[in-house]
Amino acid sequence: MAETLLDIAMMHSDALIARAREGDKNAQGKLVQLWYKRIYNFCYKFFYDHDQAMEASQKAFISMHRHMASLQDAGRFKSWLYTIAINSCREEARKQKSQRLLSLNEMQAARGRDTGWEQSTHRHDNPERQLRQAELSDLLHQCLHELSAEQREVVIMKEYEGLKFREIAEVLNISENTAKSRLYYGLETMKGILERRNITKESIGYEL
Amino acid sequence: MNFKPDEATxxxxxxxxxxxxxxxxxxxxxEQNPDQRKRVAExxxxxxxxxxxxxxxxxxxxVLVEDTKPSFWHSAYWRLPLGxxxxxxxxxxxxxxxxxxxxxEARALTIAFGETKPSSVAVPVQALTTEQVQQMIDRSVSENGRQWAADWRQQQAMVTRAIQTNHATNNQQMDELVNQxxxxxxxxxxAFVASLRExxxxxxxxxxTLSATEQKLYMENLLVDFSKYLTEQRNQDLALFQNKLLTMESNTNQFKQETEQLLTSLIANSGTGSKTKLTAY
Structure with a gap:
């Protein structure tokens, strides 16, 4: 994980967590400010949809406020928060599934076809490196979303949120070995998805 | 060696x-299975x-902080007594x-709104001798009734007053609590603003402090480097000078030697010359 100021602040928030646990509203507010970007991005990768991600992350933080007092160990805050976030995401997904006529997978497939990589080979000539980077980022978000929820959760938590396998196991309430094996199959599936979409270093023309 | 890493490993x-x-x-x-390195690379x-x-x-x-506590007036504790x-x-x-x-009154319970009308219940009139007794009884009963009504009014006033004072103190307490x-x-x-500012x-x-110390360190390093560079430069210059001087010296020596040789050869030549001359003449 990149060492930004925000990350450093997140690493050293024990005092803040302790105060928040005692019901200090200011401390709770600060915690939200600190963690919002991470949790939002976690949800965004889970849904690949801004609105749903906003909904889920806000619900997660409301839940955090409500249950702050039940947090036993400040050192476990991170995995505790991600547990809340994943529950919030799952609940939101359930709600959406029952509300929408189209299933998410179908919608996703449709979206994938629209921005098919094959038709956009002209991207090679695009001089705007940043734009290309943003497009690549978006493309990878799409690929991530094609993973099954089980695998996606683990991949996001490991690769983007930097949780240890121990923490992932704690969040998902599974064994460490199961978490590792899910990640293994997640990466394998991801490889298949990239191949199917013909995403290689050559086709992207982008040095990693 | 039969160790083989599984997926988790x-x-x-x-x-x-x-x-x-x-x-x-x-x-x-x-090390033993180099082909597996490809997987890792993948x-x-x-x-x-x-x-x-x-x-x-x-x-x-x-931050959306909702107050989960029910408001004071809606708490179950207060609802019943207040009701x-x-x-x-x-x-x-x-x-x-x-x-x-x-x-x-007169063996009849009267509940009336406003003015009380005299009871219309007919009192059986007895013989003349009992009439007086009857009147006495009537008088005493009405007296009693009046007294009872007065008592009732007094008590009613007392209760009202007690309730009012109770209510007033409650209100005051409530105000204090709200103020608090x-x-x-x-x-x-x-406190939050102060802590934020602090x-x-x-x-x-x-x-x-961090940037100042860093800058200081950087300046120090810069100065040290610069002085090192200067010393180095001076040494090089000195070496150059020395070299030049040495070259000059050797040149001079060579020149001297050459001149000497030239002179000796000249002298030798002139010697022989004169000799030849001498022999020629």
């Missing part, structure tokens, strides 16, 4: 979460790909307004 290896011992085992396995590439999915920028919305008090008050007020008059709460929240805000100040100070 591979993942822990790729993400660097193996113990030193296990790590060494996997390394040894890779995972590393996949991780690089995944890292291309960047974070979305987002601004945290304002009863309100009921009693209502009954008393209605009684007062309607001027309810309840009396037991609002003052506390103001204090909290002030933290900012501290952070700035730390940052400044």
């Amino acid at each position: 591979w993942m822990a290896y790729v993400y660097g979460e193996l113990s030193a011992e296990e790590h060494a085992q996997v390394e040894a396995y890779l 995972w590393q590439t996949m991780r690089q790909w995944l890292r291309q999915a960047q974070d979305q920028e987002v601004i945290a919305p304002p 009863i008090a309100a009921g009693v008050l209502l009954v008393l007020v209605t009684a007062k307004l309607l001027q309810v008059n309840i009396r037991y 709460v609002s003052a506390a929240s103001q204090d909290q805000i002030r 933290e900012n100040q501290r952070a700035m100070k730390e940052y400044l």
Whole structure:
């Protein structure tokens, strides 16, 4: 994980967590400010949809406020928060599934076809490196979303949120070995998805 | 060696979460099976790909803190007694307004609103001798009734007063409580702002000291480097001078030698010349 100021602040928030646990509203507010970007991005990768991600992350933080007092160990805050976030995401997904006529997978497939990589080979000539980077980022978000929820959760938590396998196991309430094996199959599936979409270093023309 | 990493071990290896011992085992396995290195490389590439999915920028919305505690007036503790008090008050007020008059008179219970009419219940008239007794009884009964009504009114007033005072004290307590709460929240805000300011100040100070020490260190290094450079330059210059001087010296020496040789040869020549001359003449 990149060492930004925000990350450093997140690493050293024990005092803040302790105060928040005692019901200090200011401390709770600060915690939200600190963690919002991470949790939002976690949800965004889970849904690949801004609105749903906003909904889920806000619900997660409301839940955090409500249950702050039940947090036993400040050192476990991170995995505790991600547990809340994943529950919030799952609940939101359930709600959406029952509300929408189209299933998410179908919608996703449709979206994938629209921005098919094959038709956009002209991207090679695009001089705007940043734009290309943003497009690549978006493309990878799409690929991530094609993973099954089980695998996606683990991949996001490991690769983007930097949780240890121990923490992932704690969040998902599974064994460490199961978490590792899910990640293994997640990466394998991801490889298949990239191949199917013909995403290689050559086709992207982008040095990693 | 029959150690063969399973999926979980591979993942822990790729993400660097193996113990030193296990790590060494996997390394040894890779030494023996170089073809497996390709798999590891593939995972590393996949991780690089995944890292291309960047974070979305987002601004945290304002904190929504809802108060989960029910308000003071809605708490179950207060609802019942307040209800009863309100009921009693209502009954008393209605009684007062309607001027309810309840009396037991002449063996008849009379509940009347407003003025009481004389009871129309016929009192059986007895013989003349009992009439006087009857009148006495009537008088005493009406006297009693009046007294009872007076008592009733007095008691009613007392109860009303008690309820009013009770209500007033309750209100006052409530006001105090509300004031206290609002003052506390103001204090909290002030404390929050103060702590914020303090933290900012501290952070700035730390940052400044840190940058100042860094700058100092940098300047020191710069000066040291510069002085080193100067010394080096001077040494080189000196060496150059020395070299030049040495060359000049050797040149001079050579020149001297050559001149000497030239002179000796000239002298020798002139000697022989004169000799030849001498012989020629």
